Amino acid sequence: MKRRCMLSGIVCLLVIAGCSFYHAKTILRVAVFAGSNWDVPEADSYQLLDEAFASFEKKHPNVDVQYVSGTPRDTYEESISQMILDDDLPDVLFVPSELFSTLCNNQVLQPLDTFAQTDASFSIDAYYDASLQSAMFNDTLYALPYLSVPELMFVNKTLLNEAGYDVPDESWTWDDFYQIVKGVTKDTNADGQLDQYGICGYQWKQAAYTNNVEFYDERKNTVYLSSKGMIETVQYLREIYRVCDQNEVTSQMFDEGLVAFQPMNYSDYRTYMPYPWRVKKFSGFEWECLPFPSGENGDNVSAIDTLMVAMSSHSTKKDLAWELMCDLSCDEDYQKKAAVQLPAVSVLPKVMKDPQVNQDLQQDIPGTSQFDMNVLDTVMQKGRSVRTTQDYEQIMQNADSTINDLCHNQQDIENELIRLDQNINSILKK
Numbered sequence: 198m199k200r201r202c203m204l205s206g207i208v209c210l211l212v213i214a215g216c217s218f219y220h221a222k223t224i225l226r227v228a229v230f231a232g233s234n235w236d237v238p239e240a241d242s243y244q245l246l247d248e249a250f251a252s253f254e255k256k257h258p259n260v261d262v263q264y265v266s267g268t269p270r271d272t273y274e275e276s277i278s279q280m281i282l283d284d285d286l287p288d289v290l291f292v293p294s295e296l297f298s299t300l301c302n303n304q305v306l307q308p309l310d311t312f313a314q315t316d317a318s319f320s321i322d323a324y325y326d327a328s329l330q331s332a333m334f335n336d337t338l339y340a341l342p343y344l345s346v347p348e349l350m351f352v353n354k355t356l357l358n359e360a361g362y363d364v365p366d367e368s369w370t371w372d373d374f375y376q377i378v379k380g381v382t383k384d385t386n387a388d389g390q391l392d393q394y395g396i397c398g399y400q401w402k403q404a405a406y407t408n409n410v411e412f413y414d415e416r417k418n419t420v421y422l423s424s425k426g427m428i429e430t431v432q433y434l435r436e437i438y439r440v441c442d443q444n445e446v447t448s449q450m451f452d453e454g455l456v457a458f459q460p461m462n463y464s465d466y467r468t469y470m471p472y473p474w475r476v477k478k479f480s481g482f483e484w485e486c487l488p489f490p491s492g493e494n495g496d497n498v499s500a501i502d503t504l505m506v507a508m509s510s511h512s513t514k515k516d517l518a519w520e521l522m523c524d525l526s527c528d529e530d531y532q533k534k535a536a537v538q539l540p541a542v543s544v545l546p547k548v549m550k551d552p553q554v555n556q557d558l559q560q561d562i563p564g565t566s567q568f569d570m571n572v573l574d575t576v577m578q579k580g581r582s583v584r585t586t587q588d589y590e591q592i593m594q595n596a597d598s599t600i601n602d603l604c605h606n607q608q609d610i611e612n613e614l615i616r617l618d619q620n621i622n623s624i625l626k627k
Contacts, residue, residue, distance in 0.1 A: 463573070
């Protein structure tokens, strides 16, 4: 009887000790939203993170990485705001580009320059510049890039070939683009109505980026829409729209094979290229992707949107948070898996140039469609970081209508852009 009581006592002590050990673990909390950052179907948005967290816990047996998750992408901002109000922000949080500036301005994010400078294993030069710039605010590093998505120009290869054109190379120009759009926009059945088109969805911002136009300074919160490069951009779009009016061409027409070119995010390309998605989205023609055509004074530049991972300024486990962030952002093995499994581009050039990564990505391409994955590296090297802040969205709403009208009418371009500059800047100063 005594022996049985002693044994029971030992078991109880072991249970208590085990519970004490469990509760003694350091909890590292991570905020992440459910689903894709780029509004495309994603089979399991947590699978890779599960693997990364398990690996981190294996390196740190006394650490328990916990999700603060389940929030849909479209309500994530509200969720983060509530955490801030409750003073309950997790140690690490994923940051979409449109939230970044607000969080920095409100001192929610921990500046990372000291961590970057003192960590011998970390190299800021390992990143694509556009991805890295997305994580900078007032020349200070406030996050690490996680994944990026550039805009690309989708090409209906079948339509081009039938019209006698080869698919342009990655260094094509505005003139190359104009000649093809002009050549393929036509009435194919002689009924007096256009039924085949050169381009849909081509907007002034995309053209401006390729003509080296800096039309918004986030730091000064000021627009510069009347520059020489912007005037050239509107003049060029007048020529394009005169041939193929963007108000008359829809994305559905591109899906039906009636349009030669359409801008689209790389996330859409990766999602809809593999079977069976391609059957639902595009059928009846072969297609591939290119960088945007370069302007007279620019380059083949694309807008780059980057999802970031950051550290709460209130975290009490900053060293662990930094290490986990690095595992997600600059660990090459993890970034390779992300580039192959998710509809986004690695933020590391070394990963996107890796032969095995390129081979794995090519396996998703069906039939005779081809896309030289090396083009992605070119697009990322030349890309421009674009953050869609609230101020930026306000600017776009004010500018879009005026500039689109200007592309379709015969008003004096310079004078109208000067007026637009003045109007928007006066609103921004209030």
